[in-house]
Amino acid sequence: MVDKYKIIGPLYDFLNVVYGGNQFHKCKTFMNKDLKEDDKILFAGVGHGRDAIDAAERGAQVTVVDLSATMLKNVEKNLKGKNFKHPIRLVHSDIFEFTETAEYDFVVANFFLNVFPEDFMVKVMQHLATLVKPEGFFVVGDFHYPKGNVFTKAFQNIYWYIAVGIFTVFAKNAFHKIYNYPKHIEAMGFTVTECEDVNVLLVPALWSMKAQRKTIAKPQQQEAA
Numbered sequence: 307m308v309d310k311y312k313i314i315g316p317l318y319d320f321l322n323v324v325y326g327g328n329q330f331h332k333c334k335t336f337m338n339k340d341l342k343e344d345d346k347i348l349f350a351g352v353g354h355g356r357d358a359i360d361a362a363e364r365g366a367q368v369t370v371v372d373l374s375a376t377m378l379k380n381v382e383k384n385l386k387g388k389n390f391k392h393p394i395r396l397v398h399s400d401i402f403e404f405t406e407t408a409e410y411d412f413v414v415a416n417f418f419l420n421v422f423p424e425d426f427m428v429k430v431m432q433h434l435a436t437l438v439k440p441e442g443f444f445v446v447g448d449f450h451y452p453k454g455n456v457f458t459k460a461f462q463n464i465y466w467y468i469a470v471g472i473f474t475v476f477a478k479n480a481f482h483k484i485y486n487y488p489k490h491i492e493a494m495g496f497t498v499t500e501c502e503d504v505n506v507l508l509v510p511a512l513w514s515m516k517a518q519r520k521t522i523a524k525p526q527q528q529e530a531a
C-alpha cells in the first residue's frame with residue numbers, strides 16, 4: 307500500500323491547528339453530540355483520530371479505517387493511556403475493501419472526500435452510504451461550499467485553495483474546486499437533517515452536515531368500510 311501521508315502525515319493535526327485553531331476539531335466533532343451509548347460509528351480516512359476518540363469517550367463503538375500506516379500510528383499515539391467502554395477498532399485498509407454493509411448508525415467522512423477527484427469522490431460516497439444502517443446517518447465535515455457575498459466567497463475559495471495546494475504537493479491529493487456535498491448526499495437518496503457552519507476569522511469556512519437515509523413511506527392501510 308502506498309502511503310501518501312508519509313511526509314505530511316506526522317504534521318497533519320499540527321497543520322490543522324495552525325490553519326484553523328480549534329475550528330477543524332469543532333467541525334469534525336460537531337455531530338458526535340447526537341451519538342448514543344453503544345452506537346456503532348465508522349470514521350473513514352480517520353487521520354489522527356481525535357474525532358474518533360471524542361466518539362469513544364461518549365461510549366460509542368468506534369471503528370476507524372485508513373489507508374495510511376503513518377496516520378494510523380498517530381491514532382495509536384493519541385490513544386495511549388486512554389480507556390473507553392468500547393476500545394477503538396483500527397483497520398488498515400482501502401475504504402473500498404471495507405464492506406461491513408448496513409452495520410453503522412453513523413458513517414463519518416471528515417475532510418476525507420476532498421482528497422478525490424469529483425467523479426471518484428461520488429463513488430466513495432456511494433460506497434460509504436452502503437455501510438450506513440437503514441435509519442442511520444452519514445456525516446460529512448469539510449470546507450464550506452462558497453456561499454454569501456463576494457468577500458465571503460473569496461475568503462472561502464482562498465482558504466480552500468491554499469489547503470488543497472499544500473496537500474496536492476505533499477500528499478498527491480486531487481486539485482479541484484470545493485465540492486457541494488449536500489447536493490451529492492441528497493442525490494444519493496439521503497436527507498440532510500442538520501448543517502452547521504464553523505467560522506474561521508468570522509467567516510463560515512468549514513461545515514458539518516448530517517444526513518439520514520430517506521425512509522420509504524409505508525402505504526396507508528385502507529380503513530374497512
Ligand SMILES: C[S@@+](CC[C@H](N)C(=O)[O-])C[C@H]1O[C@@H](n2cnc3c(N)ncnc32)[C@H](O)[C@@H]1O
Nearest residue numbers: 351352353372373374377399400401416417418
Ligand atoms: C485529508 S486526510 C483527513 C483526515 C481526517 N479524517 C481529518 O478529519 O483530519 C485524508 C485521510 O484519508 C486517508 N485515505 C485516503 N484515501 C483513502 C482510501 N482509499 N481508503 C482509506 N483511507 C484513505 C488518508 O490516508 C488520510 O488519512
